[in-house]
Amino acid sequence: MNTPLLQVQDLRVTFTTGRGAVHAVDGVTFDVGAGEVLGLVGESGSGKSVTLRAIPRLLHDNAAVSGRVLWHGQDLLTIPDERLRAIRGGQVAMVFQEPMSALNPVLPIGMQIDEVLVAHTDMDRAARRRRAIELLGLVGIASAATRLDQYPHEFSGGMRQRAMIAISLAAQPALLLADEPTTALDVTIQDQILTLLLQLVSELGMAMVLVTHDLGVVAETCDRVAVMYAGRLCETGPVELVFNRPRHAYTDALLRSMPGDGAAGAMLTPIPGQPPRIDSPVPGCAFAPRCSYAEPRCTTERPVLTAYAPGHDSACYAATRLPARVEEGAA
Amino acid sequence: MSRGAWLVSRLLQMVPTFLLIGLAVFVLARLLPGNAVMALLGDRGSDEAVARLTRQLGLDQSIGMQLLAFLESVLRGQFGTSLAFRIPVTRLIAERLPVTLMLTGMAIVIALALALPLAFVAALKVNRWPDLLIRGVFQVGLSSPIFYVGLVLLTVFAAWLRIFPVGGYGDTFAEHIYHLFLPAVTLAFSLSAIVMRNLRASILSVIRAEYVDFARAKGLRSRVVLLRHVLRNALIATVTLVGLHIGSLLGGAVITETVFAVPGVGRLMVDSIFARDYPVIQALTLVLAVLVSLAFLVTDLVQMWLDPRVGR
Ligand SMILES: Nc1ncnc2c1ncn2[C@@H]1O[C@H](COP(=O)(O)OP(=O)(O)OP(=O)(O)O)[C@@H](O)[C@H]1O
Ligand SMILES: [Mg+2]
Numbered sequence: 108m109n110t111p112l113l114q115v116q117d118l119r120v121t122f123t124t125g126r127g128a129v130h131a132v133d134g135v136t137f138d139v140g141a142g143e144v145l146g147l148v149g150e151s152g153s154g155k156s157v158t159l160r161a162i163p164r165l166l167h168d169n170a171a172v173s174g175r176v177l178w179h180g181q182d183l184l185t186i187p188d189e190r191l192r193a194i195r196g197g198q199v200a201m202v203f204q205e206p207m208s209a210l211n212p213v214l215p216i217g218m219q220i221d222e223v224l225v226a227h228t229d230m231d232r233a234a235r236r237r238r239a240i241e242l243l244g245l246v247g248i249a250s251a252a253t254r255l256d257q258y259p260h261e262f263s264g265g266m267r268q269r270a271m272i273a274i275s276l277a278a279q280p281a282l283l284l285a286d287e288p289t290t291a292l293d294v295t296i297q298d299q300i301l302t303l304l305l306q307l308v309s310e311l312g313m314a315m316v317l318v319t320h321d322l323g324v325v326a327e328t329c330d331r332v333a334v335m336y337a338g339r340l341c342e343t344g345p346v347e348l349v350f351n352r353p354r355h356a357y358t359d360a361l362l363r364s365m366p367g368d369g370a371a372g373a374m375l376t377p378i379p380g381q382p383p384r385i386d387s388p389v390p391g392c393a394f395a396p397r398c399s400y401a402e403p404r405c406t407t408e409r410p411v412l413t414a415y416a417p418g419h420d421s422a423c424y425a426a427t428r429l430p431a432r433v434e435e436g437a438a
Numbered sequence: 439m440s441r442g443a444w445l446v447s448r449l450l451q452m453v454p455t456f457l458l459i460g461l462a463v464f465v466l467a468r469l470l471p472g473n474a475v476m477a478l479l480g481d482r483g484s485d486e487a488v489a490r491l492t493r494q495l496g497l498d499q500s501i502g503m504q505l506l507a508f509l510e511s512v513l514r515g516q517f518g519t520s521l522a523f524r525i526p527v528t529r530l531i532a533e534r535l536p537v538t539l540m541l542t543g544m545a546i547v548i549a550l551a552l553a554l555p556l557a558f559v560a561a562l563k564v565n566r567w568p569d570l571l572i573r574g575v576f577q578v579g580l581s582s583p584i585f586y587v588g589l590v591l592l593t594v595f596a597a598w599l600r601i602f603p604v605g606g607y608g609d610t611f612a613e614h615i616y617h618l619f620l621p622a623v624t625l626a627f628s629l630s631a632i633v634m635r636n637l638r639a640s641i642l643s644v645i646r647a648e649y650v651d652f653a654r655a656k657g658l659r660s661r662v663v664l665l666r667h668v669l670r671n672a673l674i675a676t677v678t679l680v681g682l683h684i685g686s687l688l689g690g691a692v693i694t695e696t697v698f699a700v701p702g703v704g705r706l707m708v709d710s711i712f713a714r715d716y717p718v719i720q721a722l723t724l725v726l727a728v729l730v731s732l733a734f735l736v737t738d739l740v741q742m743w744l745d746p747r748v749g750r
Contacts, residue, residue, distance in 0.1 A: 165651055188660075196657030203655075208648040211667055213674070213745050222666070223656045258746045274656065 110180075111138035112282055112314050113162070113199075118174035120157050120166065120338075130388050131157040133338040135174075136412060136420075139282065139314050139331075144305070146325035146346070147318045148361070149335035150382055155318045156204075158335070159284050162316075163195045197227040200280035202304075204287045206267035210259040216243075216270050217255030220277050227278035242273040247303060265296035272304060276311070283308065283315040290320070301328070322365045326350055331418070334358045337383050337393035340412070344419030352431050354421035356401075357394045359429050392423070400425035441742065448738060452731055457509075459727040464508050467720050517721035522713040527721045531703060535725065537607055538702035540614060541694070542687050544622035546680070549630035557637035558664070564642060572634070580631040584690050588624040588697035595620055605699030621698040625690050629683055636679050640672040647671070674745050681737025685730045 120132035132154045139145050147155050161172050164183060176183040178194060186194075203209035211219060220239040224230055230238060236255070243251035246269040259267055268288060275283060288304060289297040305328050308315045319325060325332050325346060333343040334355065342355035353359045363376040380397035383389060392398070395405040402424060410422040423429075483491070492498050496507050511517070517527035556576075560569040579587075596604045608617045644650065645668055653667040692704035699705070703722055710718040742748045 160651070163655060165655055167646070192657045192659065194657070195655055201652070201655040203648060203652055205648060209652040211649040211653065211671070212747060213670055214666070215746075222653075222658055222662065226657050226659070226662075260747055271652075278657075 112141045112143075112178070113139040113316075114175070114177040115158070115162065116175040116177065118158060118161060118176065119172070120154070120161050121171045123169050123171070127386055130385050131170075131338050132161065133385075133388060135335065135338075135340040137333045137340060137343045139316060141281065142309075142312050142314055143331060144308060144315045144317060144329045146329035146332040147316055147335065148320070148322060148325055148332060149341075151320075152382060152385075153335040154338040154385075155335055156286050157338075159201070159286050159316060159318055162284060163199050163201065164191060165201070193227070196223055196275075196280070197278045198280050199282045199284065200275040200278070202268075202271055202275050202283060202285040202288045205291045206264065206271045207259065207291070209271060210267060212259055215256050215258055216262070219270075220255075220274050223274055223277040238277070239273075242277055243270070245276070245307070246270070246273045248273070264292050265300060268292060268300050269303070272300075272307070276307065279311065281313060283313050285315055286318045287320070288317075322361065334361065338385050338388075339393055339422070341394070341423065342419075342421040344416065344421075348416055348419045350432065352415075353429055354415045354419065354426040355423040356398045356425045356429060357423075358421075359400075359432075360394075360398070362432065398425070400428055444742075444748075448735070452735065455731055456728065459724060459731075460509055460512055461505070463720050463723050463727075464505055466723065467716055512724065517724075518717040520710075520715055520718050522710065522715045522718070527717050530706070530718065531721060531725060534701060534703045534706050537614075537618075537700060538688070538691050538695070538704055541618050541622055541625065541700060541702055542684075542691055544615070544618055545625035545629065545687060545690075548622055549626035549633055550680075552626070553630040553633035553637060557634045557641060558669070560634070560638045561641035561645065569638075573638075576631040576634050579627045580635075582627065584624060584628065584693050585697055587627050588621070588694055591620050591624055592697065607701050618700065621694045621700055624697070625687065625694045628690070629680070629687060632683060633676060633680060637672060637676045640675045641668060644668050644672045670744060674741065677737055677740050677744065681734055684733035684737075688726055688729065 115135060115137050118132055118135040119130070122129040122131055135154070135158055137145065147158070149155055157166065157170075160166050161170070162176050162183065164172070166172060172184060174184070178199065181190075183191060183194065183199075210216070217236075217239055220242060221235050224235040224238060228235075228238075239255055240251040243254055248254055248266060248269050254262075254270075259270070262270060268291075272288075283304075285304065289300045292300060301324065304315070304317075307313070317324075317329060329346050331344060332346050332349050334341045334349070334357065336357045341357045342349060342353065344354075349358060350362065353362060360376070360378045364378055378397060383393050383396065389395070389406070391404070391406040391408055392401075392410055395401045398405065405424055410424050412420045412422045413426070414420050415426060496504055499507070515528055517531075519525065520527050520530050523530055556572050560572040563569045592604065595602045602620045603617050606617050608614050650663060650667050653663045658667075688704070691702060692707055694700070695702045695704035696708055703725070706718065707722050707726075709715075710722065738748075
């Protein structure tokens, strides 16, 4: 395997808040290969958004970030601002969850595309305008030329998200970080947007980290998956392997709680209990209190990431005791 | 609704406003102690003279007729003759108004020139020493009465250091600016403090907005992020605030012009009240009210320019 595009190594993010420190991300490690789609899943509050925003250093002053985020071998967490700026938007672009709040309400859409082109290309004004029209066409916005002069509030929800995707794609990045790009939208258009995104990713040969709650989406669309729990990475690996042969008790529980997961006769089992508070990190595995496979050392010793197959890592003492979900050779 | 339609309706809204102001001034004149005839003739007028003047001024007519006559003369721009200066009120105001407009205009420019950059510095260094220092200094500005600020500036810069004149207005434009500088700074004091506080708070909230993070994620230079994305949105709230303060700024002009002996309408207002110069008081009240309405209109226009969601 050649070197991955992006390597996140032992990423930690601690927020200083009025009520003390919050360890939102606590030692997360994963890779994204060129052209690969990685699904990042986990319960609400598990640190998916914080992880994603830490990659291009978008977190604010109250966040202490450590670890390494290697992009083509250079650590994004330590490179000078000037170099980072060229990478942000130019090579690593982001799609936010809420297009309404992520688009600037007082600037026309055209200008919001144009400024990316100004920052990352040396096209002249006319070329930039042609490119902006082309981009809106690419994301399926009709009568692009008039749309350029309109403001976000003149777009529908789905159109706004299309516009944000167009902005993110403007400088032809190699990696797209998409944080639940469809959850703010009507159910009827969620599918359209996701389909569009995946189609663009494969057409343009981009890699993507897709944060989602929907395991069904991961199963259908991602090459690899990373599962997070309470700020920690539980398991990462190729989707097929992780879904068929989970090596982490939390992944196992997640898959069981998923309706219509395709496993014959599998009952929907909600995970009992609540995610832990992340202001006081536990010494052992964060999932142990809710885990039906827990053994004594799970609450005292923190399991480390261990490889169970090439590219399939998990941090769980019960890894080998977990049942395979799909029988070898079954459909 | 199109922007044009919005603008027309915004202008039409001013008609009832002006009518109400006119009515208020009309009623006010009749509520003041004494009446115009007494004021004109003093205590010495004979009964016959009083009766003649009452008829001349139309005060024997019904109150409705008087109101109509008043509105008509206002529309024709006729406010009568000043009792104290014995020249047409219109001419008197035309001489004095530019002085006050220049004073308040300079005050606004000075206030914004101070407040905008300092609000930015304070917000970007929030709770660190530059922020604390700026807030501390402006807090003093906010809590000092305007006549006190005026007197201090006057004593230090005019009387001791002799950098600026003690009063007056000068003859050329450059002289006007020179003479009005201290009064304008005095007037700008509290406005700049208010604008600074408001803008700082509004920058602090805008800077956390998702679209600012998105702007950073696009790889824009921090100057572009700050000016195009942060400042513009932060200004929307502040512009309204400045507009709302034009009224009190004109009130402040009354005090400032008195302290610095500036021959503007503020000073004229004070003199006229002491002299019971009713025609001037009436006209000035009307003019100032119209000015404030116009300031609100300008505020709305700037708002419309800053925020495309207004009026659509
Ligand atoms: N700026 C911040 N200051 C303090 N705590 C924060 C901040 N941002 C996030 N957190 C905390 O970090 C934890 C992880 O948040 P994050 O938004 O990454 O969760 P998530 O996995 O994206 O959840 P969701 O699926 O609901 O989007 C949460 O407990 C959250 O409260
Ligand atoms: Mg999130």
